[in-house]
Structures are given as C-alpha cells and as structure tokens.
Amino acid sequence: MYRRIRRAALVAVAAGSIAMANNAMADVRYEVLSFEKLDGWEDDDHAAALAVFRNTCQDMDDPDWRALCAYATSDPDPKSFFELLFRPILIDDGSEAMFTGYFEPELDGSLSPSPRYAHPVYAMPPEAKEISPWLTRQQILDGDAMTGRGLEIAxxxxxxxxxxxxxxxxxxIRLPDGRSIRVGYAGANGQPYRSVGVELVRRGVYEPHQVSAQVIKNWVRRNPDDGARLLYHNPSYxxxxEVSEVPADKGPLGAMNRSITTLRTVAVDPAFVPLGAPVWIEKDGKGPLRRLMIAQDTGSAIKGSQRADIFFGTGDRAGRAAGRLRDPGRMIVLMPIQRAFALLSEDG
Structure with missing residues (x-):
C-alpha cells in the first residue's frame, strides 16, 4: 500500500536474499529470544494469526518458508505451530522503535466529472514508469501532462x-448509485516523499505531538490557499x-498482492523483515498492544528494523484510530529455526 508496493524488494526477499548480508547491514545485531520472553504471548489468538499467515505464505518462494507453509495447511495446533517451527529474533539496527497506523480510506466520487466531483484519480501514464523521477505533484496537477489521455479512473x-x-x-470510492469501486497502488512519480506534518512543525504551526492526519486535514481546509501550497510540499504523487475484484468483505491488497487483515497485518521494511513472516508486536504507549501479526505490506516511510505500520481497517473510524498512533515498543520477527540460527552465524 502507500505509497506502498515495492515489487523489487518483494522479489528479493521471497527469493531468500533477505538483504541482511550486504555491507550496508553490517551493524545490524540479531538476538534469539524464547517465547517466554514475548510479553503477552500466551494470551494471543494464535489461530487468527495462523489463518492470516496461510493467506500469503504460499507466495513465499524460499524452501524454508514453503515447507512451513505446507505444514500450516495441515490444520496444526496454532500455538504449537509457531513455537515448534520458529524462533523469535530481535533485529536491532540501532534506530528507535516506532509504531504508526494506516487504513483504507473511503471517498465519495463518480465515474464521470461534475462540479462536485472535480478531482481525478489517475492511472499511471507509461512515461512515468520509464522516467524516474518524473513530474512533481505540482507539475502534474497544474500542468496539462494528464489532460485528454483517458487516464482518469474516477x-x-x-x-x-x-x-x-x-x-x-x-x-x-463510493459512487452516487451506492456502488463502490476499489483502487490500489499502481506506481509513483519517483519524487521523494516529504511529510506535510513535519513541514507544519517546522513552520511552528504545531508541536510534534499535536500533528495527526485529521489535524492536517482541518488546517488545510481552514487555510485553502496556504493548504494547497502545503500539499505541494510533498512532490511525490x-x-x-482499479482492484474491484477484491470482495467487499476482504481487506485491500497489500504488497504481496493479497488482501490484508485488520489488526493482523503489519507493514515493514523488507530489507530487514521477509514479507509473509510472522511478527510479534509489543506496542507501548496509550492502548498497549501485544499481538502476533503478519508482515504483508511495505511503505515508503517504513524504514528500519524496528519500524512498523499497523493496518486498522477501512473507513473513518479506522482512520481516526490509525492517525492517533505513534508509539514506541519493540518488534520481534519469527523466523524458521534454521534461518534464525543462520542469521546468528552471520552476526558473528
């Protein structure tokens, strides 16, 4: 999602080249933990986590993961499955842990333009796939590069x-006749992502702890001219x-091209965590969370071994909950036993 799909990273990780062996990862440390050291492990719904794991493990090509996936489909005892075949690994790259949230928005729209529905949702033009970086957000919206090409989805x-x-x-996108269409990430313009929340803090408009998605939206609407310029601060587009083939009762597609699951899917940095791997989350702060999730998504702002984005579901309520989340804690990756100890050998 986001901002979100990184196909090259997915292919590399699924092929077993977890990127942990390259020189840029030389300072990363790995620690094997016992399951007894996972706060709240005994109380989680392991069956729910196993069901989500099965949804995407079939797409993991590495032999270690494929063997585990085959066994996962044989209806094992869920808690024993994880405890017998995995080892918890704490991956430390020296950065502080931080958990944020994301969600699937619902917008009001139409399949044809009108004075009310005037803002197009664009498909990706061919030249944006070939040229990186391509035009900035402001150039796309204020110029004529998209005009008359039939690239509008809605x-x-x-x-x-x-x-x-x-x-x-x-x-x-909710249509006037009550139907909905679903859209998913197709690509980006190759420009860097810049946070408008960070920019508001830099300008002295808010303190860091005050900034959330809703706060930003309200400020932009109260200040339409300055707000438009603020959004241009982020050149990424x-x-x-359209991915309306995904049933309405299923979550949106994540980076593994499978539906993701509310409060069981987490977006990670695939340079550290294999997509499809179980991940134990210990989120502190307000409303502590202890839960086994599955790393099924990525994000351009999700960088580091202890950085994760928790999927909160669809709609405004999920958006409010996701927008409030910015908490510390720790993240532990469950790795197949042989791979876990191989990482320790690499660590020296």
Missing amino acids: WVDDPVELFFLQIQGSGR VFFR
Whole structure:
C-alpha cells in the first residue's frame, strides 16, 4: 500500500536474499529470544494469526518458508505451530522503535466529472514508469501532462482526502448509485516523499505531538490557499489501478498482492523483515498492544528494523484510530529455526 508496493524488494526477499548480508547491514545485531520472553504471548489468538499467515505464505518462494507453509495447511495446533517451527529474533539496527497506523480510506466520487466531483484519480501514464523521477505533484496537477489521455479512473469531491488516499495507497470510492469501486497502488512519480506534518512543525504551526492526519486535514481546509501550497510540499504523487475484484468483505491488497487483515497485518521494511513472516508486536504507549501479526505490506516511510505500520481497517473510524498512533515498543520477527540460527552465524 502507500505509497506502498515495492515489487523489487518483494522479489528479493521471497527469493531468500533477505538483504541482511550486504555491507550496508553490517551493524545490524540479531538476538534469539524464547517465547517466554514475548510479553503477552500466551494470551494471543494464535489461530487468527495462523489463518492470516496461510493467506500469503504460499507466495513465499524460499524452501524454508514453503515447507512451513505446507505444514500450516495441515490444520496444526496454532500455538504449537509457531513455537515448534520458529524462533523469535530481535533485529536491532540501532534506530528507535516506532509504531504508526494506516487504513483504507473511503471517498465519495463518480465515474464521470461534475462540479462536485472535480478531482481525478489517475492511472499511471507509461512515461512515468520509464522516467524516474518524473513530474512533481505540482507539475502534474497544474500542468496539462494528464489532460485528454483517458487516464482518469474516477473523480472525487475532496482534494484533501485524495491526497491522503495517495499516502495510504489504496481505498474505496463510493459512487452516487451506492456502488463502490476499489483502487490500489499502481506506481509513483519517483519524487521523494516529504511529510506535510513535519513541514507544519517546522513552520511552528504545531508541536510534534499535536500533528495527526485529521489535524492536517482541518488546517488545510481552514487555510485553502496556504493548504494547497502545503500539499505541494510533498512532490511525490501516487497513481492507482482499479482492484474491484477484491470482495467487499476482504481487506485491500497489500504488497504481496493479497488482501490484508485488520489488526493482523503489519507493514515493514523488507530489507530487514521477509514479507509473509510472522511478527510479534509489543506496542507501548496509550492502548498497549501485544499481538502476533503478519508482515504483508511495505511503505515508503517504513524504514528500519524496528519500524512498523499497523493496518486498522477501512473507513473513518479506522482512520481516526490509525492517525492517533505513534508509539514506541519493540518488534520481534519469527523466523524458521534454521534461518534464525543462520542469521546468528552471520552476526558473528
């Protein structure tokens, strides 16, 4: 999602080249923990986690993971499955742990433009795939590069919500007749992602602890001219594709091209965590969370071994919960036994 799909990283990790052996990872440390050291492990719903693991493990090509996936489909005892076949690994790259949240937005829109529905949701133009970086957000929206090309998937009524749809990377668009279409990440313009929340803090408008998605939206709407310029501060622009074949009762597609699951899917940095791997989350702060999730997604802002984005579901309520989350804690990756000890050998 986001902003989100990184196919090259997915292929590399799924092939077993977890990128931990390269020189840039030389300072990363690995520690094998016992399951007794995982706070809250005994109380979690391991069956729910196993069901989510089975949803994407079939797409992991490495032999170690394929063998585990085959066994996962044989209806094992869920808790024993994880405890017998995995080892918890704490991966430390020296950065502080931070958990944030993301969600699937719902926007009001139409399949044809009108005075109300005036803001297009664009498919990716061919030249943006070939040239990186391509045009900036401002050049795309103020210029004529997209005009008359039939790249509009739909039109929505709120440019601010469209901006945040691009940050989330997927969403639903409610049509006037009650139907909905779903859009997912198709690519981006190759420009760097710059946080408008950080920019508001830099300008002295807010303190860091005050900034959330809702706060940013409200400020932009109260200050339409300055707000438009603020959104241009982020030159990154995301293009979409329609993915309405995903059933309405399923989550949006993540980086593994499978539906993700509310409060069981986490977005990670695939340079450290294999996509599809179980991940034990110990989120502190307000509303502590102790839960086994599955690393099924990525994000351009998700960098580091202890950085994770928790999927909160679809709609405004999920968006409010996700927008409030910015908490410390720790993340432990469950690795196949032989791979876990191989990492320790690499660590020296």
